[in-house]
Amino acid sequence: MTAVLADTAVLADTAVPADTALRIHRVSRVFGSGPASVKALDDVSLDVRAGEFVCLLGASGCGKSTLLGLVAGLDQPSVGVVDTTGRRVGMMFQDSALLPWLTAGGNVEVPLRLRGIGKAERRDRVESLLAMVRLAGMSAKRPHELSGGMRQRVSLARAFAQEADILCMDEPFGALDAMTRDLLHDELERIWRETGVTVIFVTHDVREAVRLGDRIVLLSSRPGRVAEIFDVDLDRPRRIDSTHVSELATKVTARLREEVGRHGH
Numbered sequence: 001m002t003a004v005l006a007d008t009a010v011l012a013d014t015a016v017p018a019d020t021a022l023r024i025h026r027v028s029r030v031f032g033s034g035p036a037s038v039k040a041l042d043d044v045s046l047d048v049r050a051g052e053f054v055c056l057l058g059a060s061g062c063g064k065s066t067l068l069g070l071v072a073g074l075d076q077p078s079v080g081v082v083d084t085t086g087r088r089v090g091m092m093f094q095d096s097a098l099l100p101w102l103t104a105g106g107n108v109e110v111p112l113r114l115r116g117i118g119k120a121e122r123r124d125r126v127e128s129l130l131a132m133v134r135l136a137g138m139s140a141k142r143p144h145e146l147s148g149g150m151r152q153r154v155s156l157a158r159a160f161a162q163e164a165d166i167l168c169m170d171e172p173f174g175a176l177d178a179m180t181r182d183l184l185h186d187e188l189e190r191i192w193r194e195t196g197v198t199v200i201f202v203t204h205d206v207r208e209a210v211r212l213g214d215r216i217v218l219l220s221s222r223p224g225r226v227a228e229i230f231d232v233d234l235d236r237p238r239r240i241d242s243t244h245v246s247e248l249a250t251k252v253t254a255r256l257r258e259e260v261g262r263h264g265h
């Protein structure tokens with residue numbers, strides 16, 4: 001009887017609610033072994049609701065990309081569990097990483113091809129994905145013919161072509177100028193709302209996190225732990241230069257500074 005009760009307790013503890021898209025449970029990641037080993041993540045837990053937009057924020061080297069890689073299934077935790085609840089996970093990187101020998105349309109088509117979608121349907125989907133990122137009619141252009149912002153739009157369309165339920169984004173707009181980034185924030189927010197995708201968005205830009213996130217998860221450095229979680233209760237769409245965004249960004253920055261100071265960066 002006791003054993004049954006114990007099992008039930010374990011099950012109750014680990015059952016994931018239906019509206020939870022992602023559960024990160026007591027995850028640690030250590031690279032290497034012995035004295036030279038690096039503990040990149042230490043006992044990180046986080047539940048993300050389906051359709052939620054979560055920003056992972058922290059100083060350089062705090063383990064943001066490591067955590068994202070675990071969610072994307074590119075890496076395994078040393079301890080703990082990453083449960084993507086049977087949902088499909090997609091990825092988008094900072095560098096647009098477009099295949100230079102393919103056109104814009106050809107690049108967007110890659111994830112559709114990989115999933116065995118037929119030619120006629122692929123053509124339609126590519127057109128609508130490019131229209132979604134406001135690049136209608138640009139399908140035949142090659143990456144070198146496009147601006148950095150346009151390339152990142154193609155990359156965004158390709159990311160959405162994965163039709164992921166959870167989209168992991170690793171500083172996707174980090175290399176863009178402020179104006180282009182602002183436009184892409186608007187586009188991403190619109191597409192996120194239209195598709196209902198769950199987004200895990202890594203950034204070290206506090207304002208960007210406040211502009212986009214439903215929640216901001218602040219990670220501490222060495223080892224990476226959840227230092228604090230901020231709810232962003234601001235109406236959307238938000239302007240990155242609005243007073244409300246600035247006020248919360250100031251508060252988050254102060255907390256980030258505290259964390260950075262604590263670890264002597």
Ligand SMILES: Nc1ncnc2c1ncn2[C@@H]1O[C@H](COP(=O)(O)OP(=O)(O)OP(=O)(O)O)[C@@H](O)[C@H]1O
Pocket residue numbers: 031032038039040058059060061062063064065066067204
């Ligand atoms: N494959 C690896 N082998 C060894 N150490 C690693 C590996 N990947 C990451 N690390 C270390 O783990 C720590 C976290 O790295 P990670 O890239 O996740 O940080 P980050 O927060 O994404 O940094 P940044 O903002 O600079 O991109 C760092 O100390 C890094 O050197």
